[in-house]
Amino acid sequence: MVLGVKSFSAMLLMGVALLGVPPLEANANSAKLEICLLENNLPYSSRASQSGFDYDVGKLLAKKLKKELVPIWSSNSRQILEIESDFPLRRLVGGDCSLILSVPGPEKKMGEGSNPAVTLGKPYYGAAFEVISTTNEGQLSFRRLKGKRVAIMSQTVAHFALNKVGAYPVTYFSVEEALKGIVEGEADAALLWGPTSGWIMSGFDVSTEANLLMTKRKPPAGLSWNIHFASRTEDQVFRDEVSAGLQALQENGQLMFLMRKYGIPRRGSFESTHTPTTFLELR
Numbered sequence: 001m002v003l004g005v006k007s008f009s010a011m012l013l014m015g016v017a018l019l020g021v022p023p024l025e026a027n028a029n030s031a032k033l034e035i036c037l038l039e040n041n042l043p044y045s046s047r048a049s050q051s052g053f054d055y056d057v058g059k060l061l062a063k064k065l066k067k068e069l070v071p072i073w074s075s076n077s078r079q080i081l082e083i084e085s086d087f088p089l090r091r092l093v094g095g096d097c098s099l100i101l102s103v104p105g106p107e108k109k110m111g112e113g114s115n116p117a118v119t120l121g122k123p124y125y126g127a128a129f130e131v132i133s134t135t136n137e138g139q140l141s142f143r144r145l146k147g148k149r150v151a152i153m154s155q156t157v158a159h160f161a162l163n164k165v166g167a168y169p170v171t172y173f174s175v176e177e178a179l180k181g182i183v184e185g186e187a188d189a190a191l192l193w194g195p196t197s198g199w200i201m202s203g204f205d206v207s208t209e210a211n212l213l214m215t216k217r218k219p220p221a222g223l224s225w226n227i228h229f230a231s232r233t234e235d236q237v238f239r240d241e242v243s244a245g246l247q248a249l250q251e252n253g254q255l256m257f258l259m260r261k262y263g264i265p266r267r268g269s270f271e272s273t274h275t276p277t278t279f280l281e282l283r
Contacts (some may be wrong), residue, residue, distance in 0.1 A: 001257070004028070006085070010249050017281070018279055027123055027158055028219060029223060030067070031067055031068060031257070032067055032068045032069075032070045033058065033061065033062040033065060033067040033068065033069050033070065033071045033098070033099065033101070034071075034072050034096070034097040034098050034099070035054070035058045035069065035070070035072065035097055035098075035099045035101065036072045036074060036087075036091050036096065036097040036099070036100045036205055037052070037055060037058075037071050037072065037073055037088075038073075038074055038075075038076040038086060038088065038228060039073050039076060039153075040074050040075075041076055042199060042200070042262075043195055043196070043199035043262035043263060043264060044101075044102055044195075045071075047071075047073045050186050052262070053195075053258055053259070053261075053262040053264060054083070054101040054102050054115065055071065056258050056261075057101055057246075057249065057255070057258060058071070058099075059253055060258075061242065061245045061246065061249070064245040065241055065242075065245055072088075072091060072096050072097040074086070074091060075111040076263075082222055085226040087100055087103060087230070088100065089118060089230070092118060092230060092231070092232065093118060093232065094212070095232075096163055098231060098232070098235060098238060099229055099242065100229065100230040100231075101229050102227050102229075102231055103110070103227065103228050103229065103230045104225040104226070104227060104228070105118060105120055105123055105225060105226045105228045105269050105273065106226065106273065107241070112249075118229035118230050118231070118232060118233060119169060119224070119229055119230070119231060119232070119233040119239065120229070121228050121229045121230070121231060121239050121243050121246075122228065122243045122246075122247075123226035123227055123228050123269040124180055124227065124228070124229070124243075124246040124247070124249075124250060124255065124269070125226075125227050125250075125255065125259065125264075125267060125268060125269065125272075126224060126225065126227060126267040126268055126269050126270045127193070127194050127195050127224075127225055127227050127264070127265070127267060128194055128219035128224040128225065128265075128267065128270075129156075129157065129158050129161070129191050129192060129193055129194065129219065129223040130191070130192060130193075130194040130197060130198075130214050130215060130265055131145065131189060131190070131191055131214070131215040131217070131219075131221060132179065132182065132189060132190040132191075132192060132201075132212060132213065132214050132215070133182065133188065133189035133190070133212075133213055133215070133225055134182060134211050134212060134213060134215050135190060135211035136211070137188065137213075138213075139213070139215050139216060139217055140215055140217075141215065141217045142161075142187055142217075142219065142220050142282075143165060143222065143235065143283070145162065145164060145165050145167040145189060145191065146165050146166040146167060147167065147168075148166050148167050148168065148187075148188040148189055149167075149170050149177070149186070149187045149188045149189075150162055150167045150168065150169055150170065150174055150187060150188065150189050150190060150191050151170050151178035151181040151182055151187035151189070151190035151191075152169050152170070152171060152172070152178065152190065152191055152192065153171075153172060153173070153174070153175060153178060153192060153193075154171050154172065154173050156193075157223070157274075157279070158191040158192070158223075159171070159281075160279075161191065161222065161223060161282055162191065164282045164283055165282065165283065167191075170186060170187040175192055175196050175197055175200055176200050177188050177191075178211065179197065179200060179201065182212065182273070183212070191223075194214070194264070194267070195262075195263075195264045195265070196263040197214065198214060198262075198264050198265055199262055199263040199264065200261035200263075201214065202263035203263075204261070214265060219267075220278070221270065221272035221273055221274065221275075221278040221281075222275075222278040222279035222280075222281060222282040223251055223274065223279075223282070224267075224270045224272070224273045224274060225267040225270075225273055225274055226269050226270055229246070230247055271280070
């Protein structure tokens with residue numbers, strides 16, 4: 001399932017509230033940094049290759065915190081989706097791990113009352129639905145998609161956004177198919193989830209020939225999310241340590257290096273992000 005118009009964080013809140021799993025003893029004070037990762041979820045994580053953006057960030061973070069990295073792997077679909085992923089929240093809540101990386105915000109508690117709760121930490125980078133075209137089109141902005149045929153993933157927020165700008169959606173069922181649609185002239189541009197698109201473009205054989213280009217222009221707030229880490233609500237001291245560690249990786253350039261390595265658009269945290277209001281204001 002991919003994200004529609006609903007806020008992604010609202011969907012996470014609902015998911016955690018429905019878990020109903022009694023929390024186990026917190027393991028955030030352990031000498032091990034146990035991070036929940038999905039087995040087949042590049043550019044974020046891959047068990048087979050022991051790689052991925054989140055996996056590598058985890059290694060650097062463990063070193064900063066003087067802990068041993070212990071990946072806690074969860075199975076997931078091999079199908080690459082745009083924004084939503086099978087976040088192993090049940091395992092985090094149950095105490096199997098203490099941390100999940102690359103979770104779209106906003107920063108808030110998820111799950112209230114007697115239910116176990118997860119809290120998102122401070123954002124450490126941003127991600128968005130990005131405009132992709134050929135070099136012939138130049139650095140297109142979202143507004144300049146008006147009147148163009150634009151490749152999108154089925155049932156994503158991009159479809160509704162294009163209606164607001166007067167573009168014509170061309171629907172595909174994978175990011176790779178959508179990118180090929182531009183190459184083959186079926187679409188003039190694309191509006192796709194940046195991290196997934198950048199990763200595929202970095203290994204996309206025809207991208208060089210087609211001169212595919214992801215815009216460097218700032219995406220509108222209605223199509224932007226800040227990316228956080230998730231931890232159990234009671235682990236406040238641990239959450240502060242992780243925030244400080246990720247800030248250090250930002251400041252020394254290591255985070256940006258890994259974003260470049262995995263083709264993730266190098267976006268810092270956004271001042272304004274997706275809300276019902278900013279989405280309605282798209283034009």
